[in-house]
Amino acid sequence: MTTLPTSTAKKLGLVIDLDTCVGCQACATSCKEWNTQGYSAPLTDENPRGTDPLGVWLNRIHGYEVPEEGRDASRIVNFPRSCLHCETPACVTVCPTGASYKRAEDGIVLVNPDTCIGCKLCSWACPYGAREFDQSHGVMKKCTLCVDRIYNENFEPEDRVPACVKACPTSARHFGDFADPNSNVSILTRERGGYDLLPEMDTKPVNKYLPPRKRRDDTTLQPEQLPASDGSAMDRLFAWSDSFLTARAQPKPSAKKTASETVKTLATKISGAAKTVAKRVTKAAKKPT
Amino acid sequence: MHPAYSVLFFTTASGAGYGLLALLGLVGFNHGQASSLWFALVSMAIALGLITAGLLSSTLHLGHPERAWRAFSQWRSSWLSREGIAAVATYVPALIFGLVWSGLYEAPALIAPLGIITAILCAVTVFATGKIYATLNTIRAWNQPLTVPVYLAFALATGSAVLMVIATVFGRFQVAQLVIAVIALVLVALLKFFYWRAIDTAPRDRTMANATGLGEGVRQWEVPHTATNYIQKEMGFVIARKHAQSLRRLVFLLLALVAVCYGLCLISPWFSLPAAAIILVAAFVERWLFFAEGEHVVTLYYGNQQV
Numbered sequence: 001m002t003t004l005p006t007s008t009a010k011k012l013g014l015v016i017d018l019d020t021c022v023g024c025q026a027c028a029t030s031c032k033e034w035n036t037q038g039y040s041a042p043l044t045d046e047n048p049r050g051t052d053p054l055g056v057w058l059n060r061i062h063g064y065e066v067p068e069e070g071r072d073a074s075r076i077v078n079f080p081r082s083c084l085h086c087e088t089p090a091c092v093t094v095c096p097t098g099a100s101y102k103r104a105e106d107g108i109v110l111v112n113p114d115t116c117i118g119c120k121l122c123s124w125a126c127p128y129g130a131r132e133f134d135q136s137h138g139v140m141k142k143c144t145l146c147v148d149r150i151y152n153e154n155f156e157p158e159d160r161v162p163a164c165v166k167a168c169p170t171s172a173r174h175f176g177d178f179a180d181p182n183s184n185v186s187i188l189t190r191e192r193g194g195y196d197l198l199p200e201m202d203t204k205p206v207n208k209y210l211p212p213r214k215r216r217d218d219t220t221l222q223p224e225q226l227p228a229s230d231g232s233a234m235d236r237l238f239a240w241s242d243s244f245l246t247a248r249a250q251p252k253p254s255a256k257k258t259a260s261e262t263v264k265t266l267a268t269k270i271s272g273a274a275k276t277v278a279k280r281v282t283k284a285a286k287k288p289t
Numbered sequence: 290m291h292p293a294y295s296v297l298f299f300t301t302a303s304g305a306g307y308g309l310l311a312l313l314g315l316v317g318f319n320h321g322q323a324s325s326l327w328f329a330l331v332s333m334a335i336a337l338g339l340i341t342a343g344l345l346s347s348t349l350h351l352g353h354p355e356r357a358w359r360a361f362s363q364w365r366s367s368w369l370s371r372e373g374i375a376a377v378a379t380y381v382p383a384l385i386f387g388l389v390w391s392g393l394y395e396a397p398a399l400i401a402p403l404g405i406i407t408a409i410l411c412a413v414t415v416f417a418t419g420k421i422y423a424t425l426n427t428i429r430a431w432n433q434p435l436t437v438p439v440y441l442a443f444a445l446a447t448g449s450a451v452l453m454v455i456a457t458v459f460g461r462f463q464v465a466q467l468v469i470a471v472i473a474l475v476l477v478a479l480l481k482f483f484y485w486r487a488i489d490t491a492p493r494d495r496t497m498a499n500a501t502g503l504g505e506g507v508r509q510w511e512v513p514h515t516a517t518n519y520i521q522k523e524m525g526f527v528i529a530r531k532h533a534q535s536l537r538r539l540v541f542l543l544l545a546l547v548a549v550c551y552g553l554c555l556i557s558p559w560f561s562l563p564a565a566a567i568i569l570v571a572a573f574v575e576r577w578l579f580f581a582e583g584e585h586v587v588t589l590y591y592g593n594q595q596v
Binding site: 002003004018023028052053054055056057060061062063064065066067074076077079081090092093094095096097098099115116117118119120121123124125126127128129132133134135137138139140195197198200201202209211212 | 290350351352353354356357359360361362363365366367368369370373421424425426427428495497499500501502503504506507508509510511512513514515516517518519520523524585586587590591
């Protein structure tokens with residue numbers, strides 16, 4: 001049914017930490033690996049080793065360059081993008097067949113591959129590019145939040161998470177219930193200022209993105225951020241040794257010369273001396289006797 | 290947006306078909322039984338033929354055409370489903386109307402109500418087609434108040450042009466047909482002019498900075514694929530502004546040629562033949578542009594700075 005549930009008991013979704021994501025693509029490959037054999041399998045790759053491959057991926061990792069104020073170098077932010085399991089998903093209500101639906105029990109947005117007619121309208125309605133059409137099967141594919149893992153009792157409890165979350169080596173992806181204010185994802189969103197993508201599209205995304213933190217050297221290496229001296233003898237000893245060692249560690253600009261510089265200086269000196277000698281000799285020669 | 294030829298053909302052909310069918314319904318409503326059996330049968334066959342060809346073409350772009358019947362189930366939320374239902378529902382009164390209007394089955398009392406019901410259902414179907422596009426807030430150029438009126442006006446303009454040709458062939462040309470065609474032509478030109486002005490002046494205030502939440506100055510650094518993917522092929526179609534402008538001029542030029550032909554119809558109604566051909570081409574070019582100029586918000590994640 002493509003009319004939306006008025007509310008869902010749970011709001012399962014992901015928190016994606018843009019601060020810790022290193023863009024390793026482990027989530028994307030793990031997603032592909034799992035979902036090519038799970039729900040709505042396979043995730044087709046056409047001409048995978050050819051010059052023009054076309055494949056369905058439920059999770060893609062963009063890379064963005066963000067200029068930083070007062071710095072020459074930009075910052076690179078790795079940006080995984082998958083279905084946000086919106087509370088009011090536009091992709092579901094446009095579906096003419098009821099193949100797209102939002103589950104009332106946990107809010108997961110799914111496509112039934114047995115009733116999808118492959119009209120692609122849902123992919124037009126989604127602002128996030130979360131749905132990809134599988135040409136070879138003629139149906140739409142999307143993130144299932146690994147619905148065939150998270151309730152799978154054949155797995156150990158710690159493995160009952162989406163494949164992307166399980167695979168992430170830097171814990172940049174977190175899975176949980178946003179309806180519970182004390183869940184890991186709710187707390188993370190609150191504490192780190194998790195935000196929605198394109199809130200103006202009125203889709204009310206469930207997944208949240210955590211903004212990159214300030215650079216470490218912006219916060220810890222600034223003089224005003226360092227603890228002040230308490231004036232004790234020990235503190236003064238440390239301060240003296242710090243300045244002494246810093247002075248010694250920094251070589252004087254003129255103290256070190258490269259071999260070529262030394263040769264050059266030597267050559268100038270020698271030629272200078274030779275000129276002086278030559279001048280004197282000519283002077284002496286010109287002097288009338 | 291990628292202009293799929295099956296969808297362009299569908300909206301142009303069935304648009305003309307529904308326009309023609311609605312006008313035939315109104316003719317029956319006004320005048321009762323058709324004056325000629327063959328005129329009625331041929332015009333009904335052309336109207337339903339255009340509609341059917343369009344609907345069949347629209348199923349060509351489906352991944353599973355054999356499941357198309359499922360599209361009748363979600364009328365509560367989906368304009369595509371409503372369009373499908375309206376399109377099929379129109380056949381019922383239209384076929385009965387064809388029987389009684391042509392005189393194959395004598396029931397003069399039924400002609401007027403069936404004619405008006407058929408005309409209304411035609412309008413509802415084209416309205417639903419326009420709504421499919423107009424309700425997508427992901428594509429600003431489609432999410433416009435004039436999108437639906439443009440679809441309706443083009444259906445009337447192309448349908449009335451085809452009606453004149455059939456009437457001329459059967460020696461039943463009337464100035465009233467020309468008047469309707471001219472009004473529809475003026476309507477199309479005006480609506481399209483204001484539509485294009487609306488999409489040109491609409492603020493392009495959706496930015497990559499907002500879409501990613503990463504702030505001003507953000508740029509695409511690495512793409513999430515090794516080759517062009519489905520999202521880019523389907524939503525990433527871009528047309529250079531220069532080409533769009535020249536195609537818009539072409540549409541207006543074609544509409545002006547149609548106006549000239551309509552003027553010449555006063556001399557000989559056979560000028561309705563080139564008029565109909567030209568306005569169908571204009572409708573097709575306009576429909577192609579409608580897709581090509583539709584910028585999708587997802588392109589913000591794929592390097593587009595603003596839409």
